Amino acid sequence: MFGFIKNSLSKTADAIKSVVPKKKLTFSKDEIEDILLEADVEYELIEKILNETYQEKITRDILRSKLLATLAYTSYKEPEFTAPFVELIVGVNGAGKTTTISKLALKYKNEGKKVILGAGDTFRAAAIEQLTLWAKKIGVSIVASAQGHDSSAVAYDTIDSAKSKNFDNVIIDTAGRLHTQTNLANELKKIKRICDKAHPSSPHRTILVLDGTQGNSAISQAKAFNEMIGVDGIIITKLDGTAKGGSVFSIAYALELPILFVGTGEKSEDFIPFDKYEFVDTLLDAIFVEETA
Numbered sequence: 001m002f003g004f005i006k007n008s009l010s011k012t013a014d015a016i017k018s019v020v021p022k023k024k025l026t027f028s029k030d031e032i033e034d035i036l037l038e039a040d041v042e043y044e045l046i047e048k049i050l051n052e053t054y055q056e057k058i059t060r061d062i063l064r065s066k067l068l069a070t071l072a073y074t075s076y077k078e079p080e081f082t083a084p085f086v087e088l089i090v091g092v093n094g095a096g097k098t099t100t101i102s103k104l105a106l107k108y109k110n111e112g113k114k115v116i117l118g119a120g121d122t123f124r125a126a127a128i129e130q131l132t133l134w135a136k137k138i139g140v141s142i143v144a145s146a147q148g149h150d151s152s153a154v155a156y157d158t159i160d161s162a163k164s165k166n167f168d169n170v171i172i173d174t175a176g177r178l179h180t181q182t183n184l185a186n187e188l189k190k191i192k193r194i195c196d197k198a199h200p201s202s203p204h205r206t207i208l209v210l211d212g213t214q215g216n217s218a219i220s221q222a223k224a225f226n227e228m229i230g231v232d233g234i235i236i237t238k239l240d241g242t243a244k245g246g247s248v249f250s251i252a253y254a255l256e257l258p259i260l261f262v263g264t265g266e267k268s269e270d271f272i273p274f275d276k277y278e279f280v281d282t283l284l285d286a287i288f289v290e291e292t293a
C-alpha cells in the first residue's frame with residue numbers, strides 16, 4: 001500500500017528534488033515556500049501555513065502537523081443506509097469518471113458485493129459504450145440505454161433492478177458536460193431527486209472525480225459541482241502522472257471535503273483509499289532526511 005502512494009507521488013517528489021537537491025533536517029520558511037509551490041500547493045494555503053508557524057527553522061514534525069491540519073476533513077463517515085448503497089459519480093469529461101467507476105466497482109466486487117452500474121451519461125454514446133465494456137471486463141451488471149435517453153430514467157431503472165435482484169452497490173455515471181452549465185445542473189439535480197424516489201435517502205454518496213493533473217485549477221470546477229448538487233467526497237485520478245501532488249492539500253482544504261480514493265494508474269486495480277498519514281509522510285520523505293537517534 002505504502003508503495004502505491006510512493007509511486008503515485010514519484011513525479012511530485014522529482015519536482016521537489018529540483019528545488020531541494022539535498023534533503024535536510026530543517027528548512028527556512030523561504031525554502032519551504034519554494035518546495036510547496038513546486039509541489040503545486042496553492043499560494044494562499046502556503047502563506048497561511050507559514051504565517052501560522054512561529055519557528056524560523058521548520059522541521060519535519062512542524063510541517064507534518066501543518067499539512068495534516070489542512071486535511072482535517074479527510075475522514076469520511078458512511079451514512080446509515082438500507083441496501084443497496086447508491087453512489088452518484090460526477091465530474092467533467094476526461095476527468096477519468098468511467099475508469100474510476102470500474103475501479104470502484106471492482107473494489108466492491110472483490111469485497112464479495114453484488115454491483116450494478118448505471119450508464120447515466122446519456123449525452124455521449126461513447127460514455128455508454130465505454131462503461132458497458134468495463135462492466136463486461138470486470139464482470140458486473142449494467143443498465144444502459146441509447147444515447148439521448150433520459151438519464152434519470154437510467155438511474156431509476158438501475159436502482160429498481162438492484163432492489164429487485166438484491167444488489168449491494170449501485171454506481172451511477174452522470175454527464176460531465178451538456179449544452180449549457182444550467183442544463184447540467186438541472187440534470188444532476190433531477191437524477192438526485194429520482195434516486196430518492198427510487199430508493200429513499202439515496203444517493204447515499206455523491207462523489208466528485210477530479211483530474212489530478214489539473215492541480216489547483218480543478219478547485220473552481222470542484223466548487224461549481226459542490227454548489228450544483230452537493231458533493232460528499234472526492235476521488236483524485238491520475239496522481240501517478242503528475243508533479244502536482246501538493247494540490248491535494250489545496251483541494252481538500254478549499255472544499256472542506258474528504259479525499260476518498262486516489263487513482264494511481266489506468267488499470268482497474270490502480271486504486272487506493274486515501275490515507276492522509278501515508279500521503280503526508282511520503283511527501284515529507286522527499287524533503288527531510290531521516291533523523292538519527
Ligand SMILES: Nc1nc2c(ncn2[C@@H]2O[C@H](COP(=O)(O)OP(=O)(O)OP(=O)(O)O)[C@@H](O)[C@H]2O)c(=O)[nH]1
Nearest residue numbers: 093094095096097098099176237238263264265266
Ligand atoms: N495514469 C492514469 N490514467 C488514468 C487514471 N484514471 C483515468 N485515467 C486515464 O484517463 C483517460 C480518461 O479517463 P476516462 O475514464 O476514459 O474518462 P473519459 O471517458 O475521458 O471521461 P469521463 O468518463 O467523462 O470522465 C483514460 O485514458 C484513462 O485511462 C489514473 O488514475 N491514472
